[in-house]
Amino acid sequence: MKLFDPSRFPIFLAIALLGILTVWLITRARRGESFFIRKIAGLEAVEEAVGRATEMGKPILYVPGIDDANNIQTIYSMIILGYVAKMVARYETPLIVPIAKAFVMPLAEETTRQAYLDAGHPDAYNRNNIRYLSDEQFAFAAGVNGIILRERPAANLYMGSFFAESLLLAETGFQTGAIQIAGTANIHQLPFFVVACDYTLIGEEFFAATAYLSREERLVGTLKAIDYVKIVIIVVLVAGTLLASVHVNFLHEFLNLE
Amino acid sequence: MSLTQRIESLDRRWIFLVMLVAMSFPLIVHMKLPVRASPEARGFYENIEKLQAGDVVYLASDYDPGGKAELDPMLLAVLDRLFQKNVKIVGATLWPAGSPLLERAYKAEAPKYNKVYGVDYVHLGFKEGKENVMVQLGKSIREVFPVDYYGTPLDSLPLMHSGLNGKPIDKLNDTKLLVNISIGYPGTKEWVQQVRSRFNLPMISGCAAVSAPEYFPYVQSGQLSGLLGGLAGAAEYEEMIDRPGWGVTGMAAQSLAHVTIVLLIVLGNFVYFWNRRQGVSRP
């Protein structure tokens, strides 16, 4: 029984590199150091959409995905919900949040109430705008479509984990002419959001948006650590390609786990 | 209201009707079109052809009724070919609603080659635990599945204690090939991450068309030795083992439906831009 399996060394190296960078950058962020994160075009679109909706006095719809609280995307969607709620608190525009899983209900209520409080308008918080519709995927989509068609929100925001129902929501919203912005890491649903929405946060951009908004040290630290590792990967890719072109494959041998 | 405006604000139920006709007509009229094999489907075919009589494969049938339309034809074609080649099969599922589908497929194909349950094929049933189950199967099948789908202890199934050249089947590596039929999570991606690289077991996958594009990087990197994508994949495989089934018939109807969708996209945009030029269109 070998003590340490040598063929698995590159895996150990990758995990150790990312782990050390993450811890190092999080501690630096915790000591108050601020890091640069580029502008996320999707978030500017959110500000613009919320602004337009408040001018027209029409409601805003925020759908935090249909997955449960154990999906990291649902938890990150709460951060964006808090940001939007803080923006909306100053105006009378209603913020409607349909919910698909019972355990997400308290999270959404807590996030929105806290955001209204931080914005100095706790009284504007309306509890029955956070509505549990149904656990079943298509019943939930039908419920949200009902809200879109009846209450005609001016801005529809879809942030979180979506599945086959994304197409139904985006199409109905498109028909009512609302500004639509979506964000999800579920790659298979992005085509439908991209064609029907005005702007889409694609995969990692959705996670970067939460770091950009919250400036929370763990999120910012992780984002920067991943960026640094990406630089290493780009260097390895370029070096590997040049070497392979001259038939020198020591890099390929090193990384090849077969 | 001009014609183009009326078209643009068409009630969606007319579009539903157009789709219903586009899908039904080829079915009733038995339209048949030859199917061309894609490179990744050929890889799937070659890997099964390489198997010898008596080899054992692990069949991970990870799908539920939502995926039945695309994956039943694939599973039936694969079982037909494996039984024909006298390859033995250890089958199980990680999807709660998957066991009856595998059972029905076994019942449809096994009698054709008078294969005996427990000797030529085994159904271990469903186990919850997703990636955990996969890693543990790599170490001990009996620990995960103490009994099979019918409650029989594994050791009283001849296949489980006398696989290839008499060796008992304790873990995944005692089988020659991992054949995965997959609709989503847990599925092909998790099998590649947790089993293919870690236990170095060759693997081929038949998956729903929705997830096929995401698995092409695994084919190019050699982690997946073959891939069937959706009903088209099933039809290609049926064609290659010349056992035309629902895949081939379905593809004719699929063709007309795809053309309809393309026309709808083109028409939708033409009408939209035409109306905008007349300055009448909605946003």
Add this chain to the structure above:
Amino acid sequence: MLRREVPILLAMIVGWFMVGEFFFPWAEPAGTEVQQMAVIITATGVILGVANVIRINLLKVSRRERDWRYSILLLVGLGVMALLGTILPVVHAAVHGGGWKIGPFNLVGITDGTLFDRLYNRVYVPLSATMYGLLAFYIASAAFRAFRVRTMDATLLAVAAIIVMIGRVPLGEKIWDGIPLLTDWIMNVPQLAAKRAILIGAALGGIATGLKILLGIERNFLGSD
């Protein structure tokens, strides 16, 4: 302490077992035990989900809320399947009953030949399959009403989609035998490069999140309390 520290400590211990077992093969038996536990915990999670569905619908019926009559139908459906698949097998085992039958079907158990299996095949399967089948019609109406090629990005998406849709069906080859070859190239080269970048990005994000849990830095999986 007991509310937050112990669960995080447990997460770290279990997590490091899983990682350790991979790099140091001699740690393997411990990993197996942890996996056994994960199998059961995930199963209990599902059973709690079903209990939640029962609770919500029973409340709905007792309070005569909107659509309460439909909730009765839901509870009946749930009750029949639970009776056949869970309650009766326990009773049958307890009283060492013989072959309990109802018409041509076995009353007890879930495999082929039982009433449970017949209800699964003739009620659950069509409902689930047709629910997803509706999407074919929705995708058609979305293609016509919500697929506007207004930007360069959307144009590229539309062109790729049309080539792939035509190239993957037999009709494509009939029009010009180059179309399927073009589809193969798109699927195996440009499309693959973008999906590979997404795969690498997701892997980095997943490893970082996993490591934060293993190092006790990530706590929000416990939910805010």
Add this chain to the structure above:
Amino acid sequence: MNDPWIWIEAIMTLAILSYLYKDNPVYKAAEYLFVGIASGYYLSIYFQNVLVPNLFVPSWRGVHAAFGPGTPAPTDLIRLSSLMLAVFMFMRFSPKGAWLSRWPLGALVGAYAGLAVIGLAQGDLIPQIDSNLLPIITPGSWSTLAGAQGLAQGMAAFLGLFSNVVLIVGLLATLVYFFFSLEHRGFTGRTAKLGVYFLMISFGASYGFTVMARISLALDRLRFLFEDWLGIHISG
């Protein structure tokens, strides 16, 4: 055609399809029945395939070994403790003891985190980088171009020449798009824009495949209605 069960399946199928015309009570009833039957099914399959063989039987053996005659084997004790931890999950509903259900949840999240770190590093990260270390000129592509007959093969072979270049440039450009430490201006901006184009082509491919998937789902139901229910012969 006259088997009552075929009629039941047909009614279920048509009830759901009726939603396309209009939301109606028959559809709503079928939808609620679906959630009920599915929940009852899940409860039974978890009971039969997981709880009995993996929880009740081993814990009965564990209790028997621990308190019965003979010395309990260590594995039985470990197994009993892990089963106890799993049972705490049921405390989630009790108002006072809900925090106890966090213990097994913590262990579960830890297990999945450990597996994810290994699976993603070994299964995704390293192999995907390794398989993109490609020579710029696709080996053998010149000879295939020379040997290609006809316009179609000629086009495919011509594209084949650039396969590796496009794979390399596409991966790098898309990685730059998902890079958040530099503003999208100048060279990075243009590279990121190229990355978006690659993303759009990949979304187009996914759109095409998803259309195919959805249509085959509807086709399967139409086949049932025409062939099994109405008796019109269809499948090969």
